[in-house]
Amino acid sequence: MRSLDRTTGDVRDALALAVAVGVVGVSFGALATAAGVPLPLTVAMSLLVLAGGAQFLAVAVIAAGGSPVAAVAGGLLLNLRHLPFGLAVANVVGDRWPARVLGAHLLIDEVVAFSRARGSGARARRAYWTSGILLAAFWNAGTVLGVVAGSAIPDPGVFGVDAAFPAALLALLLPSLRRSDTRRVGLAAAVIAVATSPFLAPGLPVLAGLLGLGAAGRRRTT
Amino acid sequence: MTWPAVLSLAAGTYLVRLTGLLLRGRVRVPAHVERYFDLGATALLLALVAVSTFTQDGGFAGWARPLGVLVGAVAAWRRVPFVLVVIIAAGTTALLRLAGLP
Secondary structure: OHHHHHHHHHHHHHHHHHHHHHHHHHHHHHHHHHOOOOHHHHHHHHHHOOOHHHHHHHHHHHHOOOOHHHHHHHHHHHHOOHHHHHHHHHHHHOOOHHHHHHHHHOOOHHHHHHHHOOOOOHHHHHHHHHHHHHHHHHHHHHHHHHHHHHHHOOOHHHHOHHHHHHHHHHHHHHHHHHOHHHHHHHHHHHHHHHHHOOOOOOOHHHHHHHHHHHHOOOOOOO | OOHHHHHHHHHHHHHHHHHHHHHHHHOOOOHHHHHHHHHHHHHHHHHHHHHHHHEEOOEEOOOHHHHHHHHHHHHHHOOOOHHHHHHHHHHHHHHHHHOOOO
């Protein structure tokens, strides 16, 4: 019963995250449409790229008169962080091919954090797939809604969803921050990323955060 | 946006995601390297939290967002349920914006 309660709780939490993702998806659909991206392309982007930051960046580059090549390069740069994320959650996704092939597509920042907050066992695996599938579904449904509703959609900033994501990630990371080496690395990473963000292209400041590993120290201490 | 652009972005993103998953199965790594994979993910996630809290297009995001995140973080620290943390953070930022804070 206890594990059933936990599963229900995990699904509820994943749903909360998915709703926020859906709201941002609506704004993506509306924004892309306003920027002149045709409906099939907007929908295909959400379905196939499935990475909010890169999608917004690519559309912004195009809207500002940039070339498609620049849009793709910027989006890919922003998504490079998913490689080390893959290293970190590979055990949870498993080594069966169907799981890897589909699991790779669902490798979203929030899914990584959501699953890692639940260890590395069966519960983490369920959390990965539950949150991955829910987030993908809401992101795509939101996109379609945004395209259809178009300019009737208010700026999502009004609802404060831009604060919901960092707060949610932070809440998921808090338990791991009880370890002092994780705390040192995390703090260093955060400072480096913010300090470099005025100078570096989007995506690079977050990658520069890896330099925070220099604060890891020699051994695990608690 | 064009079809080739969307498809390249999709394929590139997918390859990056798959590469990380496959690399881990490929190479046997000693425990102390494994620890860096773990710490590295936390470093990237916290860097992401920091950047998305404070910056917008390379500049300062305004106070409403970081204050909302702060209130959400305090709620999480006080063990408020996750769903409420998300709502509290978004609600705080929304109210601050309603009050005229950018």
